[in-house]
Structures are given as structure tokens and as C-alpha cells.
Amino acid sequence: MTGTPKLSLLGTMALLFEAPGPPVLESQQRIWALSRAAADWPEIEEAVPGVNNLMLTFRTAPRNVAPLQERVLAAWAEAKPIALQGRVLELPVVYGGDGGPHLPEVTAHTGLSVDDVIDLHTAPTYPVYALGSHPGYCYLGGMDKRIATPRRKVPVLSIPGGAVSIGGEQTGVSASAGPSGWNTIGTTSLRFFDPERSPPALLRPGDAIRFRAEKVVR
Amino acid sequence: MIEIVATAGLATVQDLGRSGSLRYGVGRAGAMDRVSLAAANLLLGNEEDAAGIEIQIFPFTLCFTGPCGFALTGADCGAKLDGTNLLPWSAYTATTGQELTLGLPSPGPSRAYLALSGGVDVPEVLGSRSTQLRGAFGGLEGRALQAGDRLSAAAPGTGRGGFGLVPPKLGDPVRVLPAAEYDLLTETAQDLVWSTAWKITAQSDRYGYRLAGETLTFAEPVEMLSHGIVPGVIQLPPSGQPIVQMSDAQPSGGYPKIGTVIDADLWRLGQAPIGGRIRFARTTWSEAVAAGEALRRWLAEAGRLIRLQRGRT
Numbered sequence: 001m002t003g004t005p006k007l008s009l010l011g012t013m014a015l016l017f018e019a020p021g022p023p024v025l026e027s028q029q030r031i032w033a034l035s036r037a038a039a040d041w042p043e044i045e046e047a048v049p050g051v052n053n054l055m056l057t058f059r060t061a062p063r064n065v066a067p068l069q070e071r072v073l074a075a076w077a078e079a080k081p082i083a084l085q086g087r088v089l090e091l092p093v094v095y096g097g098d099g100g101p102h103l104p105e106v107t108a109h110t111g112l113s114v115d116d117v118i119d120l121h122t123a124p125t126y127p128v129y130a131l132g133s134h135p136g137y138c139y140l141g142g143m144d145k146r147i148a149t150p151r152r153k154v155p156v157l158s159i160p161g162g163a164v165s166i167g168g169e170q171t172g173v174s175a176s177a178g179p180s181g182w183n184t185i186g187t188t189s190l191r192f193f194d195p196e197r198s199p200p201a202l203l204r205p206g207d208a209i210r211f212r213a214e215k216v217v218r
Numbered sequence: 219m220i221e222i223v224a225t226a227g228l229a230t231v232q233d234l235g236r237s238g239s240l241r242y243g244v245g246r247a248g249a250m251d252r253v254s255l256a257a258a259n260l261l262l263g264n265e266e267d268a269a270g271i272e273i274q275i276f277p278f279t280l281c282f283t284g285p286c287g288f289a290l291t292g293a294d295c296g297a298k299l300d301g302t303n304l305l306p307w308s309a310y311t312a313t314t315g316q317e318l319t320l321g322l323p324s325p326g327p328s329r330a331y332l333a334l335s336g337g338v339d340v341p342e343v344l345g346s347r348s349t350q351l352r353g354a355f356g357g358l359e360g361r362a363l364q365a366g367d368r369l370s371a372a373a374p375g376t377g378r379g380g381f382g383l384v385p386p387k388l389g390d391p392v393r394v395l396p397a398a399e400y401d402l403l404t405e406t407a408q409d410l411v412w413s414t415a416w417k418i419t420a421q422s423d424r425y426g427y428r429l430a431g432e433t434l435t436f437a438e439p440v441e442m443l444s445h446g447i448v449p450g451v452i453q454l455p456p457s458g459q460p461i462v463q464m465s466d467a468q469p470s471g472g473y474p475k476i477g478t479v480i481d482a483d484l485w486r487l488g489q490a491p492i493g494g495r496i497r498f499a500r501t502t503w504s505e506a507v508a509a510g511e512a513l514r515r516w517l518a519e520a521g522r523l524i525r526l527q528r529g530r531t
Contacts, residue, residue, distance in 0.1 A: 006398070008397060008398035009395060009397070009478070009503070010397065010446075010447060010448050010450075010451055010475070010478050011395050011448065011450050011451070011478030011479065011480050011481055011506065012395070012480055012481055012503065012506045012507055012510060013448045013450070013478075013481050014446065014448050016398065016445055016446060018398075018443075018445065023443055045237060045238070046237065046238055046240050046241060047241070048240040048241045048446040048469065048470070049241065050443065050444050050445035050446050050470055051443040051444045051445070052443050053443060053445045053446070054446075055240075055445060055446025055447075055448075055470075057237075057240065057446075057448065060510075061481070061506070061507045061510055062507075063504075063507055065503065130241075130444075130470075131241060131242055131243045132240075132241075132243050132444060132446065132468070132469050132470030133243055133444070133468050133469070133470050133471070134243050134245075134352045134353060134468055135242060135243045135244045135350070135352065135353035135355075136242065136243050136353070137243045139444050139470075150441060150456075151441075151455075151456070151472060151473070153455065153456045153457050154455065154457050155455065157421070167444075167472060168441050168442075168443075168472065169443075170443070170444065170472075175243070175353070176352055176353050176354070177352070178352045179425065181455065181472065181473065193242070193243070193353055195343050195344055195350075195353070195355040195356075196343075199242060200239070200242050200244070200344065201242040201243060
């Protein structure tokens with residue numbers, strides 16, 4: 001892995017580490033390693049993996065943040081990919097129609113047919129890179145770049161739980177109703193989160209999802 | 219202990235927020251104005267982070283179904299207990315059957331906080347009693363309060379009333395540390411971040427404030443990978459109109475970030491009314507850390523004064 005990682009601050013409450021290079025699985029596996037290491041540091045409240053990046057939240061704002069920044073960079077240089085072997089979950093999806101209102105925008109942007117978009121979307125086994133956005137939501141790696149579609153100019157105020165969507169070069173499934181800047185192309189049903197369960201999220205980094213086209217509404 | 223008689227909506231049980239579950243996709247939630255909630259708790263001798271009720275739409279009326287100490291902070295809503303005017307930022311004791319009414323706030327802060335002796339007694343979920351609206355857990359059944367809801371105080375007999383606090387100054391503007399993508403804005407846009415009086419639009423809520431003002435543009439389009447964010451982060455979607463993430467912020471997002479409202483000023487932003495205007499002032503790491511320490515000193519001093527008062531009465 002070449003290139004320089006990027007460190008930035010989120011106010012005085014957190015630091016963001018962004019790995020160089022594309023968000024490939026091997027890089028994400030190093031993010032998991034860095035996350036495990038940093039989670040044990042005394043000044044860190046929580047290590048939160050994102051897609052090819054890691055947020056570290058602070059217990060209290062350090063007077064001088066430079067030593068911590070150096071420690072993160074040193075730990076990244078040493079981080080070896082961890083290959084987590086989780087389970088693979090298959091999700092039936094109804095593509096298009098009321099449950100996938102932005103499918104036409106994905107076909108318009110990519111110049112592909114509805115069938116091509118669905119074929120490309122159901123082909124991969126998507127590794128869970130990280131959880132975020134809302135309780136139980138999984139960021140997935142491995143989407144085919146041919147169906148990449150930019151996030152929406154103005155976020156939608158609410159999309160339902162189970163919405164399957166594309167944002168930039170990423171795809172995912174919403175775990176509950178809420179606002180989203182992504183393009184919703186289909187819908188599925190699964191309970192991804194239960195606050196009474198430990199851990200509360202159904203999936204964890206290293207698990208994987210496959211989508212199956214149950215129905216296409218044209 | 220209390221029963222909600224009338225609410226215009228969006229009143230929720232909140233503490234100072236949930237930590238440690240960001241990696242499961244669970245954001246902080248918690249009071250929009252954490253200083254006011256902490257102060258209300260201090261007035262009753264509660265722990266600062268006990269759960270209270272955040273009220274943001276008025277009028278709001280509740281009835282005490284048993285004797286209980288309570289304190290009100292935040293917005294000055296001309297509160298009345300059985301028709302008797304109450305002072306803002308003060309603690310009182312209610313007897314069974316008394317009715318507490320909060321009207322429209324006077325100009326100034328827009329959200330009111332009600333603390334009960336010992337704290338509002340709802341179950342802790344993932345380490346907090348705050349209402350997590352998305353996912354529907356925490357608080358009372360993970361939702362906003364409705365007429366007819368009943369809530370208990372954890373220790374109704376503790377905490378006498380009869381004294382108050384001078385509220386901290388709201389002031390203007392809020393201080394901001396530039397974030398990772400600030401440097402990618404055009405020079406004109408960088409200037410506009412600080413010179414614009416941003417309007418807080420009607421599409422603003424506990425998730426975030428959608429601002430309206432000058433359109434900010436990047437020198438080149440920026441597409442990001444999803445990454446962790448915290449309350450206070452100012453995102454810039456392609457519309458060019460900034461969004462400030464607030465208490466119900468998602469734990470991650472993908473829009474570029476132009477700045478972060480510092481933690482020490484987030485409570486002031488949390489009190490800004492919809493339709494109002496806010497300005498951002500650029501700050502530095504050391505100023506931001508010092509501001510956080512000053513705020514903690516203010517709370518510690520408030521706690522000390524209250525303990526002195528309580529010792530006397």
C-alpha cells in the first residue's frame with residue numbers, strides 16, 4: 001500500500017484517519033487491525049471503522065493532539081490485514097417500483113438497462129466493511145463501479161427500513177426509516193438491530209451479504 | 219409521578235447522550251443543550267447526566283401524580299405551577315395534583331429542560347436513557363412523549379426547591395474549527411463560511427440544522443467514502459447549503475465536511491430557534507480546548523453554589 005494517509009480533526013471530540021488508495025478489502029482489513037489497536041489506548045473512547053477510514057473519539061479533548069496523531073500513523077504503518085471470516089447472509093430484493101424510486105436515476109446516470117443494473121448489483125458477495133449511519137446499518141465493499149451513482153443533491157427526508165440503495169461507489173440496506181442522501185433502487189426485509197441483544201447489531205465487520213432479485217417492478 | 223397532559227410534539231426523554239455504540243451505528247442522541255440539562259440536574263442535587271425531558275414545541279402541560287422536586291432550565295417559557303408564575307432556571311417542589319404549564323418561550327433560548335428529583339426513571343439502553351428516535355429505543359419506548367404518558371422520578375423525595383441559577387450567556391457567533399475539506403472550497407466560499415448570517419431553515423431538527431444563505435462551492439466536485447462524524451460537524455452537500463449535525467446526528471456520513479462547531483458551543487447552537495440566523499467564527503484547537511474547560515468550570519461552580527444553598531435551606 002503506497003500513498004500518504006490523511007488525518008483530520010472533527011472539532012475537539014474526534015480524529016479521522018483516512019487510508020490512502022482505493023477502498024479494497026485488504027485496506028479495510030488493515031483498518032480493522034488499526035481499530036483493534038487504537039481501541040485499547042487510554043485517551044480513546046471508541047474506535048469506529050468507516051469505509052477505508054477510522055474515527056477515534058476522545059474521552060476528553062487532549063491539550064496537544066500531535067502525539068496521538070503520530071501514534072495513529074505509526075500504528076497504521078505496522079497494521080497487518082486481519083482476514084475476518086464471518087457468515088454470508090442472502091437477502092431477497094424487490095427492485096424498482098415504489099420501493100426503489102431512484103432506480104431510473106441510476107439507469108440514467110450509468111446508461112445501463114434495468115436488467116444490467118440488477119445483474120451487476122446481485123453478482124458480488126459484499127463484505128461488511130463497517131457499521132454506521134444508523135443502528136445496525138452495514139457499509140458494504142465490493143460494488144461494481146459500473147453502477148456507481150453520485151449521492152443525491154438534496155437528501156431525502158425519510159426512506160423506509162429495508163431500502164437497498166447506492167451512494168457513490170457504495171451500496172447498502174437501511175435498517176430503519178430515516179433520512180438518506182443515497183439512491184434507493186429496491187427493498188428487502190430483515191431485522192438488522194436489536195438494542196436488547198449483545199452485540200445489538202446482527203452483522204459485524206467481516207460478515208457478508210448477497211442480494212437476490214426476488215422481483216423487478218418496471 | 220408525572221403524567222403528560224398536553225404536548226405539541228417532539229418532547230423527549232434525554233440525558234447527556236449515549237457513548238460507546240457508534241461502531242454499531244448508534245449515534246449520541248442526548249439533550250440539544252447539554253449545559254441546561256446538566257444545570258437542571260444540579261439544581262436538584264442529581265448527577266449531571268441524569269435523564270430529563272427536553273421540550274421544544276409549546277405549550278406543554280403535565281400533572282404531578284405524586285409529590286416531587288423539579289427544576290426548569292433552558293428556554294424561559296413563563297412556566298406556571300397551578301397558575302403561579304415560576305422563575306426560570308429554578309428548582310421547586312410540587313405536590314400531588316399540581317399542574318405545570320410551559321408557554322411560548324421569550325426571545326432567547328428555544329428549548330426547555332425539565333429535571334425531576336433523582337432523574338427521569340426510564341430503563342438504560344446501551345448505557346444511556348436518551349431517546350434514540352431512529353431505531354426507536356431509549357427514553358420512553360424510543361419515541362416522543364404523548365398526552366397520557368406517565369413517567370417516574372428516580373428519587374422524588376430528594377431535592378428541595380426555592381433557589382435558582384443565573385443562566386450562562388448564549389452569545390453569538392458559534393466557534394468552528396475548519397475540517398478536512400475546508401481547504402477544497404473556493405477562496406470565495408471560504409470567506410463566505412465566516413461572513414454569512416446563516417438562516418436555520420424549517421427543515422431543521424434534532425438530527426441537524428439545514429442552513430440557507432450563500433451557496434458554497436468546492437473548486438472541484440468532492441465525493442467521499444462514508445466516515446465517522448460527530449454532532450457539530452458542518453457538512454456541505456452538492457446543493458452548496460451547509461448542514462450542521464446536531465444531537466441525533468448519524469454516527470457516520472459521506473458529505474464533505476467544512477468545519478465542526480466546537481463541543482463547548484454546541485449547546486448554544488442547540489438553543490437557536492428555527493428561522494433564526496447564526497454566524498460561524500473561526501477558532502483554534504487551543505481556544506476550543508480552553509472553551510471546553512471553561513464550560514466545565516462553569517458547571518462545577520454552579521454545582522458548588524447550589525450545594526452551599528442546599529446546605530443552608
